[in-house]
Amino acid sequence: GCDGDGNGSKAATPVDAKVPFYGAHQAGIATAAPARLAFATYDLTVSGSPEENRAALRELLQTWTAAAAAMTEGKQVPGDSTTLVAPPADTGEAYGASPANLTITFGVGPSLFDDRFGLAAKRPAALADLPKLPPENLDPSRSGGDLAIQACSDDPVVAFHAIRNLARLGRGTVVMRWSQLGFGKATSNGSAQETPRNLMGFKDGTRNIDGTDAQRMDQYVWVGNETDQAWMRGGSYLVARRIAMRIEAWDRDFLADQQHVFGRYKYSGAPLTGSKEFDTPDFGAKDSSGQPVIPVGAHIRLAAHENNGGIRILRRGYSYTDGIVSASGELDAGLFFIAFQKDPRKQFVPLQRSLGAHDALNEYIQHVGSGLFACPPAVSGPDRYWAQELLG
Numbered sequence: 001g002c003d004g005d006g007n008g009s010k011a012a013t014p015v016d017a018k019v020p021f022y023g024a025h026q027a028g029i030a031t032a033a034p035a036r037l038a039f040a041t042y043d044l045t046v047s048g049s050p051e052e053n054r055a056a057l058r059e060l061l062q063t064w065t066a067a068a069a070a071m072t073e074g075k076q077v078p079g080d081s082t083t084l085v086a087p088p089a090d091t092g093e094a095y096g097a098s099p100a101n102l103t104i105t106f107g108v109g110p111s112l113f114d115d116r117f118g119l120a121a122k123r124p125a126a127l128a129d130l131p132k133l134p135p136e137n138l139d140p141s142r143s144g145g146d147l148a149i150q151a152c153s154d155d156p157v158v159a160f161h162a163i164r165n166l167a168r169l170g171r172g173t174v175v176m177r178w179s180q181l182g183f184g185k186a187t188s189n190g191s192a193q194e195t196p197r198n199l200m201g202f203k204d205g206t207r208n209i210d211g212t213d214a215q216r217m218d219q220y221v222w223v224g225n226e227t228d229q230a231w232m233r234g235g236s237y238l239v240a241r242r243i244a245m246r247i248e249a250w251d252r253d254f255l256a257d258q259q260h261v262f263g264r265y266k267y268s269g270a271p272l273t274g275s276k277e278f279d280t281p282d283f284g285a286k287d288s289s290g291q292p293v294i295p296v297g298a299h300i301r302l303a304a305h306e307n308n309g310g311i312r313i314l315r316r317g318y319s320y321t322d323g324i325v326s327a328s329g330e331l332d333a334g335l336f337f338i339a340f341q342k343d344p345r346k347q348f349v350p351l352q353r354s355l356g357a358h359d360a361l362n363e364y365i366q367h368v369g370s371g372l373f374a375c376p377p378a379v380s381g382p383d384r385y386w387a388q389e390l391l392g
């Protein structure tokens with residue numbers, strides 16, 4: 001039954017299923033990826049002066065931050081959920097459930113820095129619109145957004161509940177622009193996690209940055225003193241790409257060819273020049289006929305830091321499926337790629353340019369949605385709100 005406090009706090013909720021919301025860096029980046037994703041972007045619908053619009057945005061972010069802090073604790077959205085003559089403050093579907101490692105990560109898109117809010121001078125240089133990256137085929141209704149929320153949890157209801165309730169709390173100030181559900185995290189980001197497989201059946205995340213490796217996180221993921229915008233120090237840039245897979249063509253491809261596309265063995269995950277998953281690929285190795293063992297167009301050859309001037313990114317993507325493509329009757333499925341980095345102009349963009357031009361995987365994938373968001377550092381405590389230094 002209902003415990004009457006409207007808080008959903010139950011003794012059975014395991015304490016270890018909570019990820020701290022307050023701290024230095026936002027949760028949902030370095031923290032281990034739970035099984036489910038609910039991602040959404042939102043557009044502000046304000047129409048006042050820049051001062052009025054900033055005030056509306058500030059109020060929204062105060063409300064959102066308090067709600068996110070409560071939800072990650074397994075509590076209901078703040079407000080009255082028990083009065084009989086008003087709609088409950090919380091929609092209720094996650095009531096009584098463990099947060100199941102819920103993280104709610106917030107970001108702002110380049111469009112927030114247009115003339116609506118008078119924030120142009122606070123736009124970080126790294127938050128430049130992504131350039132065209134052929135052979136992409138982006139759908140505007142699956143791209144962009146003023147604000148973004150990445151909710152991750154081991155319980156899909158809890159993850160969806162977060163993006164839904166934030167949309168509801170923002171009614172009148174924001175509308176949801178697009179959303180994406182993901183399942184079966186498609187990349188590991190920590191040594192404690194068994195490397196998961198993507199929908200092409202390959203282990204994904206073998207050579208990812210480990211979120212517990214503080215030195216690499218500082219070097220490649222967390223924004224440091226190099227930024228021109230102090231409000232982003234300790235934050236990170238999120239690039240999201242909805243990447244459709246031609247799964248049915250892939251499933252008809254010979255095993256040898258599938259392995260040549262990635263440059264790895266399908267079952268062990270080992271590079272084609274090794275025998276164990278974590279063996280270092282040998283990009284110089286040649287077979288008896290003088291051909292490179294890891295082909296020139298292999299995904300891992302092109303993506304490896306050894307071959308692109310030392311670039312690394314933190315990948316944190318999820319698999320998705322959305323029914324069928326009506327034109328072909330084929331499964332609509334793929335990878336909702338999410339990557340975090342210090343500066344997308346120096347990491348995601350050059351990497352994707354090279355992959356877009358040469359990757360053997362391009363025969364089987366297409367980028368159809370895109371987003372770039374500046375994720376500020378975490379709020380340090382209950383008296384603070386997301387991006388407070390930006391709106392200050």
Ligand SMILES: C=CC1=C(C)c2cc3[nH]c(cc4nc(cc5[nH]c(cc1n2)c(C)c5CCC(=O)O)C(CCC(=O)O)=C4C)c(C)c3C=C
Nearest residue numbers: 202203204205206207208243300303304305335351352365
């Ligand atoms: C621009 C960055 C990348 C995109 C887009 C991308 C798409 C993509 N990747 C896979 C599957 C795998 N990727 C793997 C490794 C890998 N991928 C990237 C970058 C992008 N991938 C990097 C930087 C790396 C690491 C390379 C290295 O250092 O060796 C692997 C191998 C296992 C691993 O190391 O994670 C797989 C498998 C898919 C299916 C995909 C688009 C749908």
Ligand SMILES: [Fe+2]
Nearest residue numbers: 204299300303
């Ligand atoms: Fe990849």
